[in-house]
Amino acid sequence: MKHLPKHLRPRWRYVAVGIETWPDAELGRRAFQRALWYAAGNLLGDAGSADADLTLLSFSHGDGIGEAVVKVRHGHVAEARAAIACVSEVDGESVGIHVRGISGTVRACEERYMGRAGANSTQRDVAFRDAERPAVVREDACDVRTESGYVGAAAFDIE
Amino acid sequence: MYEAVHAHPDGDATVARHAATAARCGYDGIVVRTRDALAPAGEAGEPSDEAAGLRDEYGVDVVDAVEVDADDPTSASGAVGNYRSERTVVCLVGGDDGLNRFAVEEPRVDVLARPTEGSGDFNHVLAKAARDNGVHVEFDLGPVLRATGGKRVRALADLRKLREIVTYYDAPHVVSANPRSHLGLRAPRELVAVGEAVGFDAEWVREGLRAWGEIAERNRERRSEGFIEPGVRLGRHEEDG
Numbered sequence: 464m465k466h467l468p469k470h471l472r473p474r475w476r477y478v479a480v481g482i483e484t485w486p487d488a489e490l491g492r493r494a495f496q497r498a499l500w501y502a503a504g505n506l507l508g509d510a511g512s513a514d515a516d517l518t519l520l521s522f523s524h525g526d527g528i529g530e531a532v533v534k535v536r537h538g539h540v541a542e543a544r545a546a547i548a549c550v551s552e553v554d555g556e557s558v559g560i561h562v563r564g565i566s567g568t569v570r571a572c573e574e575r576y577m578g579r580a581g582a583n584s585t586q587r588d589v590a591f592r593d594a595e596r597p598a599v600v601r602e603d604a605c606d607v608r609t610e611s612g613y614v615g616a617a618a619f620d621i622e
Numbered sequence: 623m624y625e626a627v628h629a630h631p632d633g634d635a636t637v638a639r640h641a642a643t644a645a646r647c648g649y650d651g652i653v654v655r656t657r658d659a660l661a662p663a664g665e666a667g668e669p670s671d672e673a674a675g676l677r678d679e680y681g682v683d684v685v686d687a688v689e690v691d692a693d694d695p696t697s698a699s700g701a702v703g704n705y706r707s708e709r710t711v712v713c714l715v716g717g718d719d720g721l722n723r724f725a726v727e728e729p730r731v732d733v734l735a736r737p738t739e740g741s742g743d744f745n746h747v748l749a750k751a752a753r754d755n756g757v758h759v760e761f762d763l764g765p766v767l768r769a770t771g772g773k774r775v776r777a778l779a780d781l782r783k784l785r786e787i788v789t790y791y792d793a794p795h796v797v798s799a800n801p802r803s804h805l806g807l808r809a810p811r812e813l814v815a816v817g818e819a820v821g822f823d824a825e826w827v828r829e830g831l832r833a834w835g836e837i838a839e840r841n842r843e844r845r846s847e848g849f850i851e852p853g854v855r856l857g858r859h860e861e862d863g
Contacts, residue, residue, distance in 0.1 A: 483643075483805060505770065506819055545819035548812035551768040551805075559805035561647055562812060603642055615635030615804045617642045619679055 474537035477520070477566050479576030480547060482529035483559035485613045486584065486599040486606050490524040490553055495531065498553040503546035515539040515546060520569060521577075526584040527599065527606065530563075532572055540565060589621040623810045624651045624834035626687065626713070626733075626798045629659035634803035637672070641680045647809035651683030653711055653834050655735075660686045662708045667845030685838040687711035689735060695724035706730045710841045711834075713760070717742040726752040726759075732837050733758045733796055738780035749791040758833055759788050763813060764800035766820055778820055785822065796837075797830030 466472075484490060496519045503512040516539075520532040535543040550560050566572035584601040591598070591607045591614075598607040598616070605616045625644055629637045637652075637659050644652045654660045661670040663686050669677065673684040688709045692698035698714060698721060705712055712730065716722040716737035725734040726748045734757055737744050744759070752759055761784065765777035788795055797817070801807045808816075810831055817827035843849060848856040 485805075505774070506816075541815050542819060544812055545815035548808045548816050549767050557803070557805045559643070559803075559807065561809050604639065613634065614630050615639040616630075617636065617638035619638035619642075619676065620636045 475516075475567075476535045476537050476540050477569050477572040478533040478535050478540070478543060478547065479563040479566070479572050480531045480533055481561050481563050482524060482531060484524070484527050484529070484556055486527035486601075487613075488527065488556035488558075490529060490556065490558070492519065492522040494554045495519065495522055495524075495550075498550050498558075499533065499547065502549040503543070506546050506549050507542050511539075511542055512546070515543045517543055517546060521573075526601065527604075528601065530577055532569065532577065535565075589616075591616060591621055623649055623828065623831035624653055624683070624685070624838070625649050625801065625807065625810075625831070626653040626655050626711075626796070626834055627807065628800065628802045629654050629656045631658055632656040633801070635805075637684060638676060638679075639804045640801070640807065641676045641682050641684055643804040643807050645680040645682045647807060649682060649810065651685060651835055651838070653685040653687045653838065655687050655689040655713060657688045657705075657709075660684065662686050663710050663842070663845070665845075666847045667710065667842040683835070683838070685710050685834075687713060689713045689715055691715040692721065695720050698724055699728070702728060702730050710838055710845070715739075719743055722748055723751075726755060726757045728757070729755040731755075731757050732841070733760055735760045736762045736800070738777075738784055744784050744787055746787060746791065749787045749793045752788075753791050753793040756794060758794040758796045758837065759784065761785070761795060761797045761822075761830060762800050763797065763816060764806075766816055767799055767808065768806070782821060789826075794833065795826075795830050796833045797827050798834070 499517050503517050516536045518534045520534050522531045563576040584599050588595045589598045596607050598605050603618045606613045607616050627640045637654050640652055661672055663669055676684045686709055688705045690701040711732050713733040713735045714725040714731045715735045717740035722737050722742050725731045799808050814824050814827045818824050
């Protein structure tokens with residue numbers, strides 16, 4: 464279809480989102496998109512959700528860390544931010560999420576906020592709470608495996 | 623702005639991990655609700671070595687607190703008496719009418735946590751008592767962020783009722799997402815956006831997040847050596863010759 468004249472095209476904002484999970488979580492793009500839309504639908508209703516749009520433009524995740532660019536309609540960024548904050552689980556995996564920033568173009572968004580994660584994680588045993596335990600260490604973060612699942616620790620705890 | 627977190631062993635992340643995540647989210651400090659997670663502050667209110675170390679490492683203030691979760695007002699009273707002299711911030715978990723009543727009538731309690739969870743209810747009598755005794759009523763955004771379906775609807779309805787009562791009587795309040803791990807932590811701007819989406823005033827939510835810091839600061843001041851009573855401090859005095 465012939466594209467719209469410029470003044471009728473919707474204006475967008477691109478929201479850079481940082482994602483954090485436990486190291487063994489597998490997060491798919493489709494699952495994350497579904498979680499995002501469900502969160503928006505549940506919090507804002509169908510009408511508000513349609514206004515905010517919240518289409519996922521890019522997504523990457525691995526080793527407990529990820530990032531995404533979300534397209535939001537200009538003027539609905541506050542609602543979108545609320546909906547994004549309400550994503551607490553994707554496919555049953557807990558997700559920590561925070562908005563890194565908002566840009567007017569995809570390119571600016573990627574240049575300014577994306578590609579920060581040098582996700583170089585290593586597996587090693589660490590001393591945590593008087594015991595040697597296997598852990599996944601990524602920069603300052605350190606997810607220690609215990610009997611009852613992972614415990615999030617930091618370099619400060621294992622020194 | 624401050625967030626009040628549940629740390630390991632009560633939650634799934636240590637105090638340090640919470641502090642690191644909170645620093646990245648833009649918080650000025652965290653209040654650790656779990657008693658076993660952090661050593662108490664010293665006699666004069668100065669932070670423990672661990673809290674001071676975390677402050678140097680991540681640049682966020684780490685406040686030692688306790689969450690008293692008692693079955694009835696009698697045992698709650700004992701626990702509050704024990705922990706008041708030891709901890710900077712004392713929260714009491716509400717969630718039943720007797721405990722809510724006890725918390726708002728006890729000036730030694732700083733925060734009435736999660737008053738409408740479970741069978742607990744809140745009314746104008748409690749709001750007036752909370753205002754007179756300076757007990758902050760907590761608005762728990764946790765269920766808004768993490769629950770779904772009917773549970774979330776009930777939580778939202780309770781929050782609205784609580785908000786109407788508390789704002790009418792101008793009782794002090796705090797806002798928190800009650801994170802149980804670093805994954806549950808949300809940045810202040812996100813919490814404000816969620817608050818706005820469910821009918822709160824943005825500035826009011828920010829005030830609630832700042833209130834944690836104000837409570838901590840006031841209590842540290844009270845425990846410091848120079849403090850005699852509100853408005854009276856031991857100053858520097860001239861040595862008489």
